[in-house]
Amino acid sequence: MSFELSPEHNEFRASVRDFAQAEIAPYAAEWDRKHHFPVDVVHKMGELGLFGLTAPEEYGGADGDFTSLCVAIEEISRVDQSMGITLEAAVGLGINPILTYGTDAQKQAWLPDLVAGKRLAGFGLTEPESGSDAGATKTRAVLEGDEWVVNGSKQFITNSGSSITSVVTVTARTGERADGKPEISTIIVPSGTPGFVAEAPYDKLGWHASDTHPLSFTDCRVPSANLLGERGKGFGQFLATLDDGRVAISAVALGCIKACLEMSVQYAGERKTFGVPIGAKQGVAFQIADLQVMAHAAEMLTYKAAALKDKGAPIKEFKQAAAVAKLYSTEAAVTATRIATQVFGGYGFMEEYPVTRFYRDAKILEIGEGTSEVQRMLIARGLGLPVE
Known part of the structure; x- marks a missing residue:
């Protein structure tokens, strides 16, 4: 292939x-x-x-x-x-x-x-007490007549409170299944709906130009027709949504790695110590060579997963490829920013150089849309291991 x-x-x-x-x-x-x-x-x-x-x-x-x-x-x-x-x-x-x-x-x-x-739309999944354990959702939506009444909160939601955000889809408990587990459904909540508040934006380590808010819902009423998909299928819907998202996050990480490579090559060719460019020193050159390896590997994994998606590969095969791509590329991106910052030396600690911003931005890649630990769990399960 x-x-x-x-x-x-x-x-x-x-x-x-x-x-x-x-x-x-x-x-x-x-x-x-x-x-x-x-x-x-x-x-x-x-x-x-x-x-x-x-x-x-x-x-x-x-x-x-x-x-x-x-x-x-x-x-x-x-x-x-x-x-x-x-x-x-x-x-x-x-x-x-x-x-x-x-x-x-x-x-x-x-x-x-x-x-x-x-316009932009947000995806309200993560909650204060249910991050990786998304099935522990506490937000509730009760059907009263022809309206859903939503109560609860979400956190770390991207594109959820900007001036052009029009809607947020929210996962919520809508009942209890026969096996006693919560029935989780997805509800469409338009911006400006009474009871729906996008709280003040977070003061984040990185991604400063991205719109990210906690959300609160207090007796927030929307029409029953705002149910997205089948009732009780919300859990499966967001799992499928995250599979695609993991490949896309891998693409974000790939862009980061390539930027670190390009910046490091340029700087190491221009910056001189002891009369020669620092790129002539094996200690620097070998680190930059590692960046090239990371870029190639992340590129292959990202676009392999994307190709599987495009050709309609079996879900199990695509899920495994998505988890592998996300795990490798995001961890490599964090390493790449550390290497690039080291190549730049003291200048890598100064905000006037883009490498500093890339260093701050990269860490969240290992956390968002499934932590590295979750990816390892998914990969192990795909191998048939009895992971809890």
């Missing part, structure tokens, strides 16, 4: 790279410093068609493949992870659940603006 990108993919990559260099790279440091979410750039990404890459033409999309989305995420993340994760979450966590499980009416109501990049 070949994972080489087609000429069309490479041509698309070039166009996204040009956009990222012109519209994002010159301003990323300022956005990071000011914790600014650049709505105007999100709109420009929409005009370029990035949010609609995998959506059908009837909703304004390109009806393209998953690989194209990963290419776009990689290239945006190569200059700024905040904008990379904005795209990843907008499509993978915002658009995809509605596109995959929504009714025709729900799709017509929400997708056109989301696909165009005029």
